[in-house]
Structures are given as structure tokens and as C-alpha cells.
Amino acid sequence: MIIEKMKLHITEHKNSKLKGIASINTSSLINSFCNKIGCRSLKRKDRNKISVCELCYSEKNEVLRKALEKKLINNSKLLSEKLLDDKEIPFLNYAYVRFHSFGELINDIHMHNFYKIALMNPQTKFCLMTKRYDLVVKYPKLKNVIYIASSPIINKNINNYFNYFDKIFTVYSKEYANKNNIKINCEGKECIMCKKCYTRKGSKEINEILRK
Numbered sequence: 001m002i003i004e005k006m007k008l009h010i011t012e013h014k015n016s017k018l019k020g021i022a023s024i025n026t027s028s029l030i031n032s033f034c035n036k037i038g039c040r041s042l043k044r045k046d047r048n049k050i051s052v053c054e055l056c057y058s059e060k061n062e063v064l065r066k067a068l069e070k071k072l073i074n075n076s077k078l079l080s081e082k083l084l085d086d087k088e089i090p091f092l093n094y095a096y097v098r099f100h101s102f103g104e105l106i107n108d109i110h111m112h113n114f115y116k117i118a119l120m121n122p123q124t125k126f127c128l129m130t131k132r133y134d135l136v137v138k139y140p141k142l143k144n145v146i147y148i149a150s151s152p153i154i155n156k157n158i159n160n161y162f163n164y165f166d167k168i169f170t171v172y173s174k175e176y177a178n179k180n181n182i183k184i185n186c187e188g189k190e191c192i193m194c195k196k197c198y199t200r201k202g203s204k205e206i207n208e209i210l211r212k
Helices: 032-037 057-064 066-080 108-119 174-179
Strands: 010-012 022-024 096-099 125-130 145-150 167-172 205-209
Touching (some): 066 108
Parallel strands (some): 125 145, 145 167, 167 205
Antiparallel strands (some): 010 022
16 A cells, blocks of 8 residues: 555554544654643543543553554654655555544654655645644645644634634534534544545534543
């Protein structure tokens, strides 16, 4: 599926919501941004103010799957420590690729490398979902990348980012969504059958119920 030009691990999802969509991921465990704003060990009674990152899905998977953790740490180093030259950029034989189903942008070098991977793979449609808005907005938008700003706080939509980002992704508790008539349009369907995150068409807001 991929012509290897560097030791970058590509995750091919077999039995998850992302089945049929590949992803390029990094480790949340060694990401200073992740460590600063989120930790699964922190628990708060007020669900309306809890950070999504405090319930980190990526961290849970890395802790349980040591082989995956090693690959994600390797990806973190490859993508954030130096700018990749053209020969190091992989050719991706996928229709859809997500930048980060696990992890988050680390620094500007990381964002530059993602930008270059997308630029040199125009045949692939990418989804970049991130809370590192500061890193993303430095770069001109690419036609084959859907830019999604991920809301950091549960039940709080950051709709002021529509000027740059194509869509906003927000997680809501079931109680809050019902009380405030929030339309939930990310409902557990396989992403390859939905593709809301891979097109500029449709709703600008993507809302999901909190997975406990």
C-alpha cells in the first residue's frame, strides 16, 4: 500500500471507526502540549469545564499497546526534529488519510512536514484535526486537506475559528446535548461511510457524544 522512503509508520485501521482510512500518528505521551493541557488521571466533577484531553483516547491506547507506543514515539521524532527533504516524503497510495487519529502536532517542524506530505500527495484527501491552531494558520491552505479545529473543552464550541478552518469538531456530554438541542452528526458510523471530515460540503460543525 505504500512505497517506503523513510521509516514513518502508517496506521491502517482494521477493526475501528476509522476502518478503511489510514492515519499518520504521533505519541501523546511525549508531547509537551498534550502533557500540559490533558491527563487521564485528572478527574473533575464539572463535566461542562473538563478538557477533552483529560479523557485522552490516544494515551489510553499507547499505555495498553506497547508495540504501537514505540512506533508513535518514532514518528514523533521523525516528524518534529528535522525538515524532511523530498526523497524522505512517502508516496501514499490511499484515497483518504487522517493526520492524527492518535496524538497532536508537536511544533512548527511537525506541521511543515505534514504540509509537505499533503503537498506531494495531491491524489490523497487528508483530514487535519487539531487543537494547535497557532501552528496550522501559518501555512496556506491546500485543496486536498480539510482543516478541522478541535474544541478543547467538552460542551464548548469554538466557532470563532471558521475564518481559517473548514469545520469545527466538538464533543458534548449526552445530558448537555439533550438539554440544549445540540445536533449530534458524528454518531459512530464508520468514517469511510460518512466522510464529513473529508469534504468541505455539508455542516461546518461536527458534533460527537462523549465516549466514556
